[in-house]
Amino acid sequence: MLTKRIIPCLDVKDGRVVKGVSFVALRDAGDPVEVATAYDREGADELCFLDITASHENRKTIFDVVERTAARVFMPVTVGGGVRTIEDIRALLNAGADKVSINTAAVQRPEFVKEAAQRFGTQCIVVAIDAKHDPDGTRWGVFTHGGRNATALDAVEWAKRMEDYGAGEILLTSMDQDGRQSGYDLGLTAAVSGTVSIPVIASGGVGTLEHLYQGFVSGKADAVLAASIFHFRTFTIPQAKAFLRERGVSVRIVSGEEDGR
């Protein structure tokens, strides 16, 4: 049975983790590779790097982060942020990323997703959607540029269209919930997950292990993304998995078996 995935997400700016990480065991909690290695040891199912580097010149630092991570961590890595061209994707894959996440560029030119999927395979194209409840509460609108710009798109319809264009996965962030630690937007997650037949990653708002559980059960998510609850050691990955397994969610438990190395 396919297990449900838990994905820690690291915001990376100019090659350093931002928003903070407080692992005691790390020499340098600002180094994304150190943090990635720690999550690897804990049995995270995937890793996500979000490059929020402001300037184009600093883009190359994310390639260095991905390269160093790929040399030490043997698990899937997704990189998002600033992915606009086929060349961006090729460079990230060459550096060692397995998937790239496309957000603003998909809204600006949806054909880009189609071209990327045909070129690299649907499985490595993640479309990230930042969604926010309309004031009247009847739908969720799509936002771009890190949530600053509104669009006329409906999040559920947009997700379906991106699936048709070749997206292999939807990374769905609720901007209403993000940072509030009061749980995922379960209505949004369930609406998108029930509409598309590609995997959906719930993101934005997790504060407790119960929220992860609700994301899978009520939100029908295939994977959950979380940042601060893991970064600040409110909970560890093994704690999260033990909690979920006890409640009947199928998760991968990493045993103490011999490492291949």
Next chain:
Amino acid sequence: MIAIIDYGMGNLRSVSKAFEAVGHRAVVTRNTRVIDDASRVVLPGVGAFGDCMANLERYGLVQSIRKSVQSGKPFLGICLGLQLLFTESEEFGRHEGLGIIPGRVRRFAAGPAVKVPHMGWNQVTLRTDCPLFDGVGDGADWYFVHSYFVEPVDPSIIATTTTYGISFASSIWRDNVVACQFHPEKSQSVGLRLMRNFGGWL
């Protein structure tokens, strides 16, 4: 020396780094002489089937792959590198593969409980005593990401199966060829174990 065939697609760094992590020297190459001289050959793969076949032809790698398989040296296909060995695929239309393993590559039928791609960690059931799985527990979780699966004509070459809506061949083993649908280079400790086994196989 392990040659990892580079046909201009996907993430090859992870494959070479994983071999290095378990103490095997590996080189990423599209030089046919290097591939011919290598003691072991890996055909990795992420990408679209048709584009990948076109690239293998463009770089003149098809003959090298056939020669490697026929030479009897250990050969490992990963993900698309498994599918390319087959006769044909139905990805984005119909495409001819390398035809080394008779059989077809088919798409999963999506359903409410079967999202496509099949993405994430799933259990692998051992069907043979393929030496590449030495030290790997039956039913261990491996990382998958694919929308298509292989259907070999000869079921006796199925080394492992995995269930996703249906039971499918998650790896095959025929003589010196092992090829897997999952990604050992992304499957943490079990994956590194397989790669270590490959480096010492035959």
